Amino acid sequence: MSDTIEKIKCLIIGSGPAGYTAAIYAARADMNPILYTGLEPGGQLTTTTEVDNFPGYPEGIDGPTMMMQLQAQAERFGTQVRIGMATAVEFSTVEGGWHKVTIDNNKVVLAHTIIISTGATAKYLGLPSEQRLRGGGVSACAVCDGFFYRGQDVAIVGAGDTAAEEATYLANICKNVTMLVRKDVMRASKAMQHRVQNTPNLTVLYNTEVDEVLGDQVVEGLRVVNNVSGEKQEIALTGLFVAIGHKPNTDIFKGQLEMDETGYLITQPKTTKTNLPGVFAAGDVQDKDYRQAITAAGSGCMAALDAERYLGELGSH
Numbered sequence: 001m002s003d004t005i006e007k008i009k010c011l012i013i014g015s016g017p018a019g020y021t022a023a024i025y026a027a028r029a030d031m032n033p034i035l036y037t038g039l040e041p042g043g044q045l046t047t048t049t050e051v052d053n054f055p056g057y058p059e060g061i062d063g064p065t066m067m068m069q070l071q072a073q074a075e076r077f078g079t080q081v082r083i084g085m086a087t088a089v090e091f092s093t094v095e096g097g098w099h100k101v102t103i104d105n106n107k108v109v110l111a112h113t114i115i116i117s118t119g120a121t122a123k124y125l126g127l128p129s130e131q132r133l134r135g136g137g138v139s140a141c142a143v144c145d146g147f148f149y150r151g152q153d154v155a156i157v158g159a160g161d162t163a164a165e166e167a168t169y170l171a172n173i174c175k176n177v178t179m180l181v182r183k184d185v186m187r188a189s190k191a192m193q194h195r196v197q198n199t200p201n202l203t204v205l206y207n208t209e210v211d212e213v214l215g216d217q218v219v220e221g222l223r224v225v226n227n228v229s230g231e232k233q234e235i236a237l238t239g240l241f242v243a244i245g246h247k248p249n250t251d252i253f254k255g256q257l258e259m260d261e262t263g264y265l266i267t268q269p270k271t272t273k274t275n276l277p278g279v280f281a282a283g284d285v286q287d288k289d290y291r292q293a294i295t296a297a298g299s300g301c302m303a304a305l306d307a308e309r310y311l312g313e314l315g316s317h
């Protein structure tokens, strides 16, 4: 193997709360981590204005500032943060083997341990008015942003278990919730459908799609269309929650790492270990249930500790 190829003890792919927390721990354990940011430095939280639920910020903090602080904390202990995207991987299947990662299609690095924290991307409807009002009343995270709409009227789009669960979550804090379901049935489990039906301030509109999100700076309402009759109606409300799924950013790992049917990486219970030695996964990329900054950060910590133990057992640390 050529000596000119850079060899890294701990490579972290992704710069969200999971990646930076892993970096803080790995750097403090003298693992000299190198972190590649990907196309969204700072991750999903850079798309939100207010983070109110991350412990340690009694007044709340805006997402981009919080992520700059996490980066600074990781760099303080020596993490090298590099702009770049992992575009291909060739993982070793043997204990102690070097994992090969290509950055931006041209640079190859070898890593003894890899922490994958590439997150997941929320799906949106794709309407221009929806994109314009993201952060102004349109959100893809009810648990994160529902609180800002307490006592107000909101809508949620989606028909699966997550949408049903988020709809009932919103119904607990909002005045009225309208759930928009594209088909004439919900995909959610029967149990979740019963919960929805038994929630008095939650109304389901079937065969209904968003035609336009109304409002200039902030959401003021929705124009919806019945996709059977073609009839349109306007609903006055202040928040629109899109719950039509997430896409985990795992395409480059296909065929090498175990994933579930939607592409989430599978980790061994109570660890961040993937099916390959020395490859760990943290944050939303391996968690479709909680999807919060604090849980991502927690698993980032676990991944760094798992990687350190792995190196220790090999005698390379």
Ligand SMILES: Cc1cc2nc3c(=O)[nH]c(=O)nc-3n(C[C@H](O)[C@H](O)[C@H](O)COP(=O)(O)OP(=O)(O)OC[C@H]3O[C@@H](n4cnc5c(N)ncnc54)[C@H](O)[C@@H]3O)c2cc1C
Pocket (backbone or CB within 6 Å): 013, 014, 015, 016, 017, 018, 019, 036, 037, 038, 039, 040, 041, 042, 043, 044, 045, 047, 048, 050, 051, 052, 053, 054, 084, 085, 086, 087, 117, 118, 119, 120, 121, 122, 139, 140, 141, 144, 145, 249, 252, 282, 283, 284, 285, 291, 292, 293, 294, 296
């Ligand atoms: C609108 C919105 C508001 C939210 N508000 C809150 C909130 O108030 N509180 C809360 O706790 N949670 C909130 N969340 C959820 C929270 O943002 C996520 O749970 C958290 O960011 C997940 O962290 P992560 O580190 O796993 O991944 P992400 O934040 O998704 O970061 C993934 C990182 O991986 C990088 N990446 C991807 N592919 C590659 C690649 N091939 N090579 C290199 N890098 C790559 C990306 O550039 C990015 O830096 C919100 C989410 C959204 C969408």
